Amino acid sequence: MTMLEVKNVSKSFGGVRANQDISLNVPEGSIIGLIGPNGSGKTTMFNSVVGYHPIDEGNIRFEGQEISKLRVPEIARLGMLRTFQQTRIYGEMNCMDNMRISAPDEGGGAGLRHLFSSVSAEIDEHAEELLDFVGLHSKRLLLAGNLSFGQQKLLEFAMALMRKPRLLMLDEPTAGINPTLINGLIDRLRRANSEFGITLFVIEHNMRVIMNLAEHIYCLAHGKMLAEGPPEEIQNDQRVVDAYLGAS
Amino acid sequence: MIKNIAFVVGLLLSLAAPYLFPTYVTLLAFVWLMVVLSLSWDIIGGQMGYNSFGNIFFFGIGMYVSAVVQRDMFSSGVDRFADVAGGVAVRLSQSEYFISLGVGVVLAAVICVLAAILLGMAILSMRGHYFAICTLGLGIAAGEIASGIDYIGAGSGMVTPIYPEGAGSREAFYYYYFFALSVGTFLLLSKIYKSRFGLVLNAIRDDEDKAEAMGLHTTRYKTIAWSIAAFVLGIAGAGTGNLVGFIDPIDVAFTGATFGVWMILTVILGGKGTLWGPVIGAVIFYATKEFFWTYLLGWQRVALGLLIVVIVVFFPTGIMGWMRERWPHRFGERVEEAS
Ligand SMILES: Nc1ncnc2c1ncn2[C@@H]1O[C@H](COP(=O)(O)OP(=O)(O)O)[C@@H](O)[C@H]1O
Numbered sequence: 001m002t003m004l005e006v007k008n009v010s011k012s013f014g015g016v017r018a019n020q021d022i023s024l025n026v027p028e029g030s031i032i033g034l035i036g037p038n039g040s041g042k043t044t045m046f047n048s049v050v051g052y053h054p055i056d057e058g059n060i061r062f063e064g065q066e067i068s069k070l071r072v073p074e075i076a077r078l079g080m081l082r083t084f085q086q087t088r089i090y091g092e093m094n095c096m097d098n099m100r101i102s103a104p105d106e107g108g109g110a111g112l113r114h115l116f117s118s119v120s121a122e123i124d125e126h127a128e129e130l131l132d133f134v135g136l137h138s139k140r141l142l143l144a145g146n147l148s149f150g151q152q153k154l155l156e157f158a159m160a161l162m163r164k165p166r167l168l169m170l171d172e173p174t175a176g177i178n179p180t181l182i183n184g185l186i187d188r189l190r191r192a193n194s195e196f197g198i199t200l201f202v203i204e205h206n207m208r209v210i211m212n213l214a215e216h217i218y219c220l221a222h223g224k225m226l227a228e229g230p231p232e233e234i235q236n237d238q239r240v241v242d243a244y245l246g247a248s
Numbered sequence: 249m250i251k252n253i254a255f256v257v258g259l260l261l262s263l264a265a266p267y268l269f270p271t272y273v274t275l276l277a278f279v280w281l282m283v284v285l286s287l288s289w290d291i292i293g294g295q296m297g298y299n300s301f302g303n304i305f306f307f308g309i310g311m312y313v314s315a316v317v318q319r320d321m322f323s324s325g326v327d328r329f330a331d332v333a334g335g336v337a338v339r340l341s342q343s344e345y346f347i348s349l350g351v352g353v354v355l356a357a358v359i360c361v362l363a364a365i366l367l368g369m370a371i372l373s374m375r376g377h378y379f380a381i382c383t384l385g386l387g388i389a390a391g392e393i394a395s396g397i398d399y400i401g402a403g404s405g406m407v408t409p410i411y412p413e414g415a416g417s418r419e420a421f422y423y424y425y426f427f428a429l430s431v432g433t434f435l436l437l438s439k440i441y442k443s444r445f446g447l448v449l450n451a452i453r454d455d456e457d458k459a460e461a462m463g464l465h466t467t468r469y470k471t472i473a474w475s476i477a478a479f480v481l482g483i484a485g486a487g488t489g490n491l492v493g494f495i496d497p498i499d500v501a502f503t504g505a506t507f508g509v510w511m512i513l514t515v516i517l518g519g520k521g522t523l524w525g526p527v528i529g530a531v532i533f534y535a536t537k538e539f540f541w542t543y544l545l546g547w548q549r550v551a552l553g554l555l556i557v558v559i560v561v562f563f564p565t566g567i568m569g570w571m572r573e574r575w576p577h578r579f580g581e582r583v584e585e586a587s
């Protein structure tokens with residue numbers, strides 16, 4: 001079943017045509033990759049999907065519902081989250097508080113009472129489990145802003161898991177992460193998919209990582225869809241190879 | 249333990265202050281007012297990271313709402329008015345005075361909350377400097393508008409009802425009014441900041457885009473925070489009109505140049521986004537200000553200006569921020585090895 005469907009989406013910034021007539025599908029339960037040279041329009045695609053900016057043309061559907069006119073928090077509450085390429089965490093709060101505030105609202109009904117009560121012990125426990133899952137448990141009482149860039153990426157990933165999304169969109173999750181830790185991260189992404197049942201849509205610049213992780217890959221170049229297919233096919237696609245060589 | 253003893257001693261001293269230092273009662277009432285204003289400013293300015301220069305707006309609205317209720321609730325006849333310095337005031341019986349004051353305070357708070365909700369929808373979507381400048385305009389505009397409304401005395405101001413005889417000293421009454429408001433506000437905020445809402449405010453401060461991307465109802469939460477501040481400011485304004493006895497639209501009600509700025513400086517001095525910072529900052533700032541007014545007469549404003557520069561330059565994170573940098577462990581920041 002299709003979870004996210006992007007159909008003929010275009011987006012320009014002034015004269016820059018960042019996305020032209022892009023279509024893609026993310027089936028429920030899958031891990032889908034999005035690659036392409038720098039500036040090819042990958043982050044723009046993510047921003048369009050999560051409602052960060054209005055799109056010029058096309059349709060975006062999440063679980064059958066048209067979302068291209070919804071605002072960022074509304075889309076997030078439908079169960080679709082994104083992480084940021086430049087990493088965004090709450091710097092002056094400690095890691096535990098970053099996790100606590102990422103727990104989902106318990107529905108509109110609980111309302112003000114829920115808002116003004118303290119965070120429950122179950123949430124604290126779950127937060128600690130997930131911090132442990134990404135290897136940050138011992139750092140949980142440090143201010144998030146004092147962590148290294150790579151650790152902040154891991155924290156941001158854990159925060160997203162805390163929110164229990166149905167679809168998680170990750171913008172270059174391994175960029176800036178110590179190479180010795182990348183395999184561990186790939187493993188965790190896979191487990192998030194298989195154990196927590198989260199569908200993943202991953203932008204990745206590192207070819208080795210995405211070939212290992214994704215079951216289907218889309219490749220952008222100059223804002224257009226260049227190729228798509230399973231990893232082996234993409235890896236040997238001459239157009240993709242040329243696009244990457246030409247860009248570097 | 250020592251902390252608790254200090255707390256109890258402070259509390260008892262504060263309660264006994266009108267008897268121990270009778271000549272300073274009004275001054276001490278103003279210190280508590282300063283504490284209330286600082287605590288309320290920090291909700292938006294410190295915890296939520298929205299620098300507002302317009303909180304004085306709610307202070308002034310509260311002051312006028314209560315004063316009008318107190319003036320008009322029981323008196324329609326001219327016989328009830330008496331000449332006092334600055335204009336005519338209403339003379340009320342003891343019960344009339346306190347009933348109308350009670351109604352006035354409640355109404356002041358309610359109207360300020362409503363105003364905060366309406367205004368919030370209009371300006372809380374702005375960020376950073378845009379929000380700050382917009383709120384600055386709010387206080388100034390309100391003062392000008394109030395100066396043109398005859399019903400509230402226009403530019404020549406309004407006198408609050410005469411404090412009834414046989415009800416003790418007016419100064420002492422309002423001292424306790426502001427003392428209770430300070431303690432109440434402090435306890436309310438300490439509870440709020442420990443709740444999920446406290447985390448919400450800090451998240452908005454640290455990265456509002458991230459908070460939105462995580463699905464938080466940021467607009468709703470910002471409006472609630474702004475309303476809580478307005479609630480407290482409305483009550484503070486209602487009391488201040490009566491403590492001063494005379495409401496000038498620009499020098500007492502929408503007094504952006506004094507209390508409006510001071511409530512920000514005290515928080516910077518004490519430490520933004522902390523519970524105790526605004527309290528400590530308010531007391532130190534007000535004491536210093538009084539010292540200048542008493543001993544540096546003629547130069548008091550220059551000295552105060554210099555003090556402000558010193559605060560901003562040397563204590564950018566305030567007293568609490570400075571302590572946190574020095575002793576992060578005491579504030580709970582530490583690495584814990586997995587056991
Ligand atoms: N907000 C924006 N305003 C103007 N131009 C933008 C904006 N965002 C992206 N672009 C442009 O769109 C193109 C695609 O950028 P981006 O989507 O970030 O690429 P990628 O993530 O693949 O590296 C670039 O030329 C970039 O400069």
Ligand SMILES: [Mg+2]
Pocket residue numbers: 042043044085
């Ligand atoms: Mg990018």
